[in-house]
Amino acid sequence: MFWNKRSLIADxxxxxxxxxxxxxxxxxxxxxxxxxxxxxxxxxxxxxxQCTGCGECVDICPNKAIELVDRYC
Ligand code: SF4
Ligand code: SF4
Known part of the structure; x- marks a missing residue:
């Protein structure tokens, strides 16, 4: 089975x-x-x-501790 890349999610x-x-x-x-x-x-x-992959959490993180990754579902 193959997973399709559909969108981004915070990690x-x-x-x-x-x-x-x-x-x-x-x-x-x-x-x-x-x-x-x-x-x-x-x-x-x-x-x-609930995560839309908007990236606002990525921008605000002072430690660069959150990133957007491919969402597979
Ligand atoms: S702020 Fe981060 S966790 Fe919330 S929806 Fe946007 S990317 Fe997803
Ligand atoms: S350090 Fe951790 S809790 Fe603070 S903004 Fe970054 S990911 Fe979020």
């Missing part, structure tokens, strides 16, 4: 992210979240269906 690079939540606050689609998972604070796209 947080965990090693660069300090969980400042700037991206969470700017996302108009509420696609991102900063929360504690198994005792560790992380930021990630918790609702991929």
């Amino acid at each position: 947080v690079i965990e090693d660069k992210c300090n969980n400042c939540s700037c991206c969470v606050q700017i996302c108009r689609r509420c696609a991102l979240v900063t929360c504690e998972v198994v005792g560790k604070v992380v930021t990630f796209v918790n609702d991929p269906r």
Whole structure:
């Protein structure tokens, strides 16, 4: 089976992210979240269906810790 490239989606690079939540606050689609998972604070796209790939989170991140990647679905 082949997956078709359809659009872009945000992806947080965990090693660069300090969980400042700037991206969470700017996302108009509420696609991102900063929360504690198994005792560790992380930021990630918790609702991929809501991400439009607009790139506003990429632009605001002070650590270049979020990028747009190909979405396969
Ligand atoms: S803005 Fe960047 S550093 Fe801050 S939580 Fe988002 S991805 Fe992490
Ligand atoms: S690319 Fe746009 S819609 Fe997707 S998480 Fe970032 S700010 Fe939200």
